[in-house]
Amino acid sequence: MGEEQNEKEYVLSILARNNPGVLLRISGLFSRRCYNILSIVACQTEDTDYSRILIVVSGDDRIVRQVDKQLSKLIDIENVTVLNKEEAVVREHLLLKVERNMENNEKLVQIADVFHANILNVEKDSMIVELTGDATTINSFIELYNPYNIIKILRTGSMAMVK
Numbered sequence: 001m002g003e004e005q006n007e008k009e010y011v012l013s014i015l016a017r018n019n020p021g022v023l024l025r026i027s028g029l030f031s032r033r034c035y036n037i038l039s040i041v042a043c044q045t046e047d048t049d050y051s052r053i054l055i056v057v058s059g060d061d062r063i064v065r066q067v068d069k070q071l072s073k074l075i076d077i078e079n080v081t082v083l084n085k086e087e088a089v090v091r092e093h094l095l096l097k098v099e100r101n102m103e104n105n106e107k108l109v110q111i112a113d114v115f116h117a118n119i120l121n122v123e124k125d126s127m128i129v130e131l132t133g134d135a136t137t138i139n140s141f142i143e144l145y146n147p148y149n150i151i152k153i154l155r156t157g158s159m160a161m162v163k
Contacts (some may be wrong), residue, residue: 009038010064011083011090011160014053017076018044025074026053035059035067039157050078056158083160093132093156095120096142099149100127111144126151 016022023042030037038056045052057067064082071080083090100108100122108127112119117131131141135158142153 006060007058008060009056009058011085011088011158012055012057012064012067012071013081013083013160013162014055014071014077015045015079016051016053017078018049018051019076022051022074022076023053025076026055026071029070029074030055030057030067033067033070035063041157041159054158054160081162083162088160088162090134090158090160091132092135092138092158093130094138094141095128095130095154096145097126097128097151097153098145099125099151101125104148108145108148111141115141117141 014026016026027037027040029035035057038058040053040055042051042053044050057064059067068080068082071077098108105127108129109119111117112129115131115133115137117129119127120130121128129145131138133141138155142150
């Protein structure tokens with residue numbers, strides 16, 4: 001979705017039948033239209049016959065309305081909702097593995113404490129930290145750990161639920 005002045009991020013919440021090939025058809029639609037997916041999260045819902053797929057895209061209102069209509073026409077798609085950050089709780093989840101040693105251990109723990117992050121694992125030379133928050137919080141957290149040699153980052157896409 002092009003580089004326009006009025007672009008913003010949208011979260012598309014898609015309720016789909018839990019059948020093989022659904023995600024392939026959705027991603028194919030984006031690929032054919034040259035729309036870029038910023039993030040995607042998919043999981044089974046409380047009803048095991050359905051999956052919820054959350055896709056974050058960047059674009060203008062017209063393009064997002066067009067994507068919404070095109071998604072709604074796909075086989076096995078039950079509902080598409082465009083969420084905005086004012087009407088939904090939006091969060092990401094992060095696992096971060098960082099090098100640790102006797103010199104930096106205290107500082108790494110302090111950063112985790114400030115963000116109320118969970119330290120999941122501590123080894124002689126590394127630490128795994130978990131954080132859930134909005135994209136700004138996650139980005140700030142990563143930025144503070146950058147000087148300590150991040151080994152690996154695993155980050156979900158945005159998850160969103162209407163308030």
